[in-house]
Amino acid sequence: MDDRVHPEVRRTATEIDTMETRGAATIADSAARALRTQATESDAADAEAFRAELRAAARALYETRPTAVSLPNALRYVLRGMSSTTVEGLRQNVVESADEFCARLERAQADLGEVGANRLRDGDTIMTHCHSTDALACVEAAVEQGKHIEAVVKETRPRNQGHITARRLDELGVPVTLIVDSAARRYLNDVDHVLVGADAVAADGSVVNKIGTSGLAVNARDRGTPIMVAAQTLKLHPGTMTGHTVDIEMRDTAEVVDDETLAELGNPTVKNPAFDVTPPRYVDAIVTERGQFPPESIVILMRELFGEGTSEPWAEPEARAEP
Ligand SMILES: O=P(O)(O)OC[C@H]1O[C@H](OP(=O)(O)O)[C@H](O)[C@@H]1O
Structure with missing residues (x-):
């Protein structure tokens, strides 16, 4: 695995791979949180290095299990938030996107539950x-x-x-x-x-x-x-x-x-x-x-x-x- 990938992200990837963390929504949630950790712990020297590091982390997570599309959808959601041109700005972007993603996921499941319950x-x-x-x-x-x-x-x-x-x-x-x-x-x-x-x-x-x-x-x-x-x-x-x-x-x-x-x-x-x-x-x-x-x-x-x-x-x- 790319050595820019943070140990916490590696651990998340292993847990998804071994199915200690499993279920499409749960996998997506933990992948978004892992990217957040990669961002908060990053000591990248410049914006380009930071982006490359986040992409490497996303790849490591993506390569664990191929079928549940919630995983790439989560990674895409978080990475697409990276709009800043500075390391601090990008860090903030990732934290906000990851938090927003996890909150939306929880809300979506509750809303879906109401719809399904009506059946x-x-x-x-x-x-x-x-x-x-x-x-x-x-x-x-x-x-x-x-x-x-x-x-x-x-x-x-x-x-x-x-x-x-x-x-x-x-x-x-x-x-x-x-x-x-x-x-x-x-x-x-x-x-x-x-x-x-x-x-x-x-x-x-x-x-x-x-x-x-x-x-x-x-x-x-x-x-x-x-x-x-x-x-x-x-x-x-x-x-x-x-x-x-x-x-x-x-x-x-x-x-x-x-x-x-x-x-x-x-x-x-x-x-x-x-x-x-x-x-x-x-x-x-x-x-x-x-x-x-x-x-x-x-x-x-x-x-x-x-x-x-x-x-x-x-x-x-x-x-x-x-x-
Ligand atoms: O997102 P939620 O609804 O929790 O789970 C969706 C699906 O994920 C599971 O896969 P696995 O056990 O990870 O192979 C099952 O196939 C389950 O139906």
Whole structure:
């Protein structure tokens, strides 16, 4: 890693890489805070050195996990605030942008929760996959509105983020039934909504989320169960407006099976994709802090929010080839 990158930023990058820090919104929040630290601790001699240092830090954070677009969106937001021509001015720019970003993220999640809660009725049961703070914000708001909600929670192999969801729902007073992933179809008849988060939403309305989401959505459509995706606008992927595709992260196979067991099995090939893509036709609504959208119309919101601004997060308009 570039030696201009502050140890705190390195630590954040490692925590994102190892998934000690995980979940698209949480990753974005910690990346923005890391850039803030890089700025406050910088002893760069001049404005150019300061900018280069911040870009190096952004790259180190960006290279951790490829799929959740909230990460480059956060980096872009903070770096775009650098308008000053002095080190002190730039430091101030980054601190303000990072603070503003984190505050907006929190507000967006609360606003999204209110929108999502309106789709849930008193007495409804939801089915969840993985752990999404955006999805849980909808349940939390519904509970605050006095609605009784129950949940069927998929454990979400291989990392079992469903356990985190079960704990959070229990804290909200929501009764939980925990199931293995392969039991989802069996229980779809008992639920009123599938409620999941997103790591990225593409311009055509496709939803990139934890592996297993697309199969769940197809089964839910077959059973007539509505599928609701909670995704604040930070999850909209600007690059997909200009034809880029979303990279699907392949994680270490040790998450699936340990070396000893692998040897006992005769060393088969193991694949461990972290995410999959659910086509828009299987999604009923994308719930954002700006309201709910049918997936096919999300591109209109994306144009409004991003315009043509889809460059790499660390690239400055006049120095795009440099990173
Ligand atoms: O931003 P929030 O809604 O918290 O999370 C969004 C998504 O991030 C998670 O990915 P991972 O566990 O980091 O691989 C899940 O796929 C989850 O749906």
